[in-house]
Amino acid sequence: MPESEITSRYARALAWLDQHLLRQLYTEQVRRLILRSFPFWVASLLTGLMAVGYEKVFSWAEQVSFTWLQQLPPLAFVLTPLAFVGSWALVHFLAPASRGSGIPQVMAGIDLSSPAHYRRTGYLLGLRVAAVKIVSSVVLLLGGGVIGREGPTIQVAAAIFRAINKLQPAGWPRLSRQIALVTGGAAGLAAAFNTPLGGIVFVVEELTQIHLSRFRMAVFTAVIIAGLTAQQFLGSYLYLGYPRVTSPGGWFQVLAMMAAALCGLGGALFAKVLLGLSRYRKRFTTLPQRAGWVVCCGLVLACLAYAIGPAAVGTGKPLINTLLFQNNGHTPAYLFPARFVGMALSYSSGGAGGVFATSLSAGALLGDGLAQLFNIAVADRNLIILVSMVGFLTGVVRSPFTAAILVLEMTDRHSAIFQLLLGALLAQAVAALIDPHSLYEHLKHEFAREALDAPAPSRPTRTVPEVAADVEDAA
Known part of the structure; x- marks a missing residue:
């Protein structure tokens, strides 16, 4: 489906919500706050669903690798190099920025969120990059790769938040692009590990130098929605269970x-x-x-x-x-x-x-x-x-x-x-x-250097909310 059609449908749904619900129930200030936050709520829901699906596929791939390695160990000399080549080829030919963990890409994307360089973040956090990220990591794990899914989940989550934030129609309130990526990273980690506090601390400590007051509400709500969504499918689980811990002194x-x-x-x-x-x-x-x-x-x-x-x-x-x-x-x-x-x-x-x-x-x-x-x-x-x-x-x-x-x-x-x-x-x-x-x-x-050196994307006419986002990102 073309991006313009997706944007149009999203705009119609948002307009219907505003006309039949928000204007009837809320003051203008609260209405604008809800409209501004709505894309983040949608992105958080999608992030939770993505994290659940990714976890299921990743667990399946790991179990498959254990099975063939236990039943026929010599297959490792064929399947492991083949999986390595397949995983690398997907990245190399389709989305070079999907290689590795994913967290450095999110950090670079946040740094490039200024008005001058924001369009470059598509190289690091586009939906194509996210799709290749998932497929490449699963292929590598099927062949016995020693990898995790948590960093990739964070990059895919940031890509989802970036994409949803771009859908906000002209004339509607829009949150900072930088905050969108920061919030996506927090939601991704919270959904991946079922650790909401970890997602919040990760943002403050690792992803950004922005003062907490600028993004606390967006991060808190995104972490809650993404985490609750994941729990609806995976249950209220602990990633590692309840180990018995003794603490002798001295x-x-x-x-x-x-x-x-x-x-x-x-x-x-x-x-x-x-x-x-x-x-x-x-x-x-x-x-x-x-x-x-x-x-x-x-x-x-x-x-x-x-x-x-x-x-x-x-x-x-x-x-x-x-x-x-x-x-x-x-x-x-x-x-x-x-x-x-x-x-x-x-x-x-x-x-x-x-x-x-x-x-x-x-x-x-x-x-x-x-x-x-x-x-x-x-x-x-x-x-x-x-x-x-x-x-x-x-x-x-x-x-x-x-x-x-x-x-x-x-x-x-x-x-x-x-x-x-x-x-x-x-x-x-x-x-x-x-x-x-x-x-x-x-x-x-x-x-960051790689994104700046990549061919520049075409620059369409900027809308009013995009100009407002530029002002906020430059602040």
């Missing part, structure tokens, strides 16, 4: 903080590895060279998958659940380095896929390994595992409060909140010694 608390710091160091080193591989990939300039790199990444991961089995592939969420609820105390030490390599290969192949969930699983494995090293009883390991998850994620994304609040909401373990927060701050301090900037900060600048 030296145990010191050990837990040591684990957080070491995991923060591990996360920072992982980010440096990803950046190094990204720079290395740039030396491949021809299509055969790039395809060869992707095939090599797939073959190395195939070797790991064949040797280790399903534990070496996928999001890592089943591993976290095993460590928290069915820990036998003998998790193999090689799992952490194997998944570390798998994460790096999957991300660096050029396909779509995030590092949020995989970073949490890497932290869980590293924390359990440290607990084994110090002979901590299995019954007391969960606190160290949770703190380590926070530490590793903080080392990668450099958002300590977001990491702590996410793990808190995923497990509902409020008794551990102080350890989680302190562990996050220690991990942040240690990670800053490796690199003062996060992985996302580095990649954000790369995507």
